[in-house]
Amino acid sequence: MIFSLRNFPSFLALGFFVASCQSPSSQEEGLASGDQVSYNFHIRPILSDKCFACHGPDANKREADLRLDTEEGAFAALKENPGKFALVSGNPSESEVYHRITSQDPGEVMPPPESNLSLTDSEITLIKKWIEQGAKYEPHWAFMPIEKPQVPNSDWGANDIDPFIFKKMKEKGLSPNPEANSFALIKRASLDLTGLPPTPELLNKYVGFENGNTYEKLLDELLSQPAFGEKLAILWLDISRYSDSYGYQDDEYRSQWPYRDWLIHAFNKNLPYDEFLTWQLAGDLLPNPTKEQILATAFNRNHKYTEEGGVIHEEYRIEYVLDKTNTFSKGILGITMECAQCHDHKYDPFSQQEYYELFAFFNNSKEKGFEGDVSQSKPAKxxxxxxxxxxxxxxxxxxxxxxxxxLSISVMGELDESEKRTTYILDRGVYDAPTVPVEASTPASILEFDEVYEKNRLGLAKWATSRENPLTSRVFVNLIWQEIFGKGIVKSAGDFGMQGDLPTHPELLDWLAADFMENDWDIKRLLKQILMSSTYRQSAEISNKHLEIDPDNLYLSRSSRLRLPAENIQDLVLASSGMLVTELGGPSVKPYQPSGLWEAATSGRGTLATYVQDQGDKLYRRGIYNFIKLTVPPPKAIIFDSSNRDRCEISRNRTNTPLQALVMMNDPMVLEAARVLSTKLTEKHKDPEKAMDEAFLRILCREMKSKERSLLKDFYEEELAYFSSNPEEVEKTLNIGEYPMNEGAMTPQNAALMQVIMSLYNLEETITRS
Structure with a gap:
């Protein structure tokens, strides 16, 4: 059955296309107060984009033996002309850098014309002013120790987050929006903390936040629900590249789902983040480890595996260690360490040697490159x-x-001391080209790997969760900020290096990171702190001033409008219809899916060669439990921008495409949910207006306005007349999905109400958190 646009209400037609994302834009930070030019915030981004490829950390690509990424290199005498210097403090006219960037001679100008790079007039002016002010270098902001800034004075806000936000707002000529109404706040908090819409009972309990049912009590209730762990786990499943198959050609089944159950459990019991990381990185190396701590190390084993005959075992073993190294560096440290696999990093101070020193922590796993018998795939390696x-x-x-x-789960296990491998720098990253041996260590520019740490994964976990580590806490609080506001304080959440985005609120980021560590790495406390802020509680109304000054809402003078993650769109539809099965954890399920997809993209071998849809309650579970086959990820989820899980991802796109509207109009699950809710409401309410009132409350999570009620009533009457005149269309419309339905429910009234409910599911507001 195809959902009809026949006589669709005009105000609802606008809702076909889902929430438009806020288009990304680079931060255009003006000069700091007092007209002072900052190396970190004004100069380094220019040099990193235009100069560091040839005059940066990578010695193999460095031209003229000139480094501009270090103060020592930039102020040293030029090798080719010892009487001149790239930079002379306070004197642009004596600085070769300034001469070269202003030269009109194609043979002298920098960047050279063949690079297809150039500096704008404003960038040249900034560099000149910086040199005039002394050309002072600063350590990269993300590698500096975390010190808790003083909270600014402010006459606005509910907690210590707000003064930082308000200060930046005022600098930009903005002012905060008023607080959103209680319906909006209840829906927003419920979606952000549980991924589910608030039930009518929860809305009725907290609307107006009266009689002791305060906003804070709402947050406490939501944080205590089992659904909390399911919501937050989606973020970490993307980071840990969780899937239900091995990838590569045959793409067979694997049984890693107990790790997902642990993840949900860990978030629900509020395991402190430092322990949460330690267990996943090195639970097997803890003294007398429990099976739970060992299970957590499945985090490291979620990468792809080959089961193809004829592969070179060591080649793939190295590939798996590389994946672990890159997942740790990106997901936990927020750095692009993988760029140094083949050569020194071109932009960040990471050498190839340091890459393989980090690699060494993961190089002594008992994991094999190939298990052997290609005729017998096993669910764990x-x-x-x-x-x-x-x-x-x-x-x-x-x-x-x-x-x-x-049950069998792939986890970590360390080789005995006598079996330990020697780690080598690999020439160009090639598995069979070892050069110089190295020992386990970490990049010195981040934090020296002290002798107090064991030279294994447990020592690495202790280093990562050290109070002195400048990245781990910053990266995680930024991820949580991204979960709530759609963008992190650092938009490039996986790149805190020199090519990454600058923080919009650097002092707030440091304050949050320091406060998080001071309060025992408490994840639920961090989330509640953010949601209690006045910044979070603002309305989402957009003014012309907002659009003119801050169209991307970088400075948070209003609430962000965000389309729900793919999994939570499914959750909202199932929950609002009353079909959702709230069972926690368990094996992945195979919901409705267009036929032939798996078969068209498979080798034709193995247990996953053919898609076998599940039946009964398994069809109505949360989106987090949908089966993920790496070579053919769930199509509906991919259309709504979910991760395909073949590598560590810590940010998702939010696109706006016609395909998304077509999914919402034609997906069997959405149609079935509309049919089931229609049936339930017509049985409960004799008056169709009351049925529509409840449907609206369940789906939109607010009361209807009079104009909306009038439009929906007219639409219902038109559809009722149509189905009454065309009884043969009733069964065609209602006969959708496997959820049981009584024959007595095959009525024009149910079909008409189903069309109304489908129109509500297709509203932009429905699947937008605002």
Missing amino acids: TPILWVEQEDLDGILSFINHSDTTK
């Missing part, structure tokens, strides 16, 4: 954690496993 029934009755009781078979 060596080393394996076996989960017995007694574990499910004890320490691993959070794993949702209903039968009596043993």
Whole structure:
């Protein structure tokens, strides 16, 4: 059945296309107060974009033996002309850099014309002013120790977050929006903390925030719900590249889902972030580790595996270690360390040697490059954690496993001391081209790897969660900010290096990072702190001034409008219709999917060669549990910008395409949900207006306005007349999905109400958190 646009209400027609994303734009930071030019915020971005490729950290690509990324290099005498200097403090006319960037001679001008790079007049002016002011260098902001700034004085705000935001607003000529109404806040907080719309009961309980049912109590209630762990786990599943298959050609099944159950459990019990990381990186190396701590190390084993015959074992073993190294550096440290796999990093102070020193922490796993028998795929690869029934009755009781078979999960295990491998720098990153041996260590520019740390993954975890580490806390609080506001304080959440975006509110980022560590890395406290702020509670109304000064809402003088993540769109539809099965955890499920997709993109071998849709309650579980086959990820989720999970991803796009509207109009799950909700409401309410009132409240999470009620009533009457005159269309319309329905429900009234509900599901407002 194709959802009809026949006589669709005009105000609803606008809702076909989902929430428009805020288009990305680079931060255009003006001069700091007092007209002072900052190296970090004004000069380094210019040099990084236009100069560091030839005059930066990579010695192999460096021209004229000139480094502009370090103060020593920039102020040293030029090798080719010892009487001259690239920079002379306070004197642009004596600085070769200024001469070269202002030269009209194609043979002298920098960047050279063949690079297709050039400096704008404003960039040249900034560099000149910087030199006049002394050409002072600063350490890269992200590698500087985290010190807690003083909270600015402010006459606006509910907690210490707001003065930082308000200060920047005032600098930009903006003022905060008023607080959103209670309906909007309840929906916003529920979607942000649980990924589910508020029930009518929750809305009625907290509307107006009266009689002791305060906004803070709402947050506490939402944070305590099991759905909280499911919502936050989606972020970490993207980071940990979780999937239900191995990838590559045959793409067979693997049983990593108990790791997902642990992840949900860890977030729900509020495991401190430093422990959360330590268990995942090195739970097997803790003293007397529990099976739960070992299970957490499945984080490292979620990468792709080959099961193709004839592969070179060592080549793929190295590939798996590279993946672990890159996931750690990107997902936990927020740096592009993978750029140094083949050569010194071109922009950041990471050498190829430092890359392989980091690589060395993961190079002594018992993991194999190839398991052997290509005729027999197994759901877990060596080393394996076996989960017995007694574990499910004890320490691993959070794993949702209903039968009596043993579970197998790929986890970490370290080689014995006598078996330890020597790690080498690999020439150009090639697995069979070892050069110089190295020992496990970390990039010195971030934090020296002290002798107090063990030279294994446990030592790496301690280093990462050290109070002195400048990145780990900054990166995580930025990820949480991104989850709530759609963009991080640093927009490039996976790149805190010199090519990454500058923080819009650097002092706030440091304050949050320091406060997070001071308060025992408490994740729920951090989320509540953000949601309690006046910044978060603003309305989403947009004025012409907003659009003129801050169209991308970088400075947060209004609430962000964000289309829901793919998984939560499914959750909203199922929850609002009453179909959602709230069972926590368990194996992945295969929902409705267009036929032939798997078959068209498979080798034709193995248990996943053919898509076998699940039945019954499994069809109505949350989106987090949808089966992810790496070679054919869930199509609906991909259309709504979910990660395909073949590598570590810490940010998703939010696009706006016609395909998304077509999914919402034609997806069997959405049509079925509209049919089921229609049936329930017509049975509950004799008056169709009351049925529409409840449908609106369930889906939009607010009360209808009079104009909306009038339009929906007219639409319902038109559809009722149509189905009454065309009884053969009733069954065609209602006969959708596998959810049971009584024959007595095959009525024109149900079909008409279903059309009304479908129109509500297709509103932009429905799948937008604002």
